[in-house]
Amino acid sequence: GIQPAEAAGRELVYGIRPEHIRATGQGLSGTVTLMEATGSEIFATVDCGGEVISCLFRERLALKQGEAVRIEIDRASAHLFDARTGQRI
Secondary structure: OOOHHHHOOOOEEEEOOHHHEEEEEEEEEEEEEEEEEOOOOEEEEEEEOOEEEEEEEOOOOOOOOOOEEEEEEOHHHOEEEEOOOOOEO
């Protein structure tokens, strides 16, 4: 893999799994664009200023499509990838 020091000047992709995003009332503000309750989980897409983020909420939430929401990303679970090669950094 690429070491962080080798990534200087490269275009990177910030990767996060949908289950590592929580609706906490803090963090990024966005609008729920799609919502699907699947029993114990809620799959949602949230438009944060034109960047659509897929979220998988495991807590019970009273979300509605078109509603404003604030989401927080678990930064400890995020990964960086080289945009050109796809290699993890």
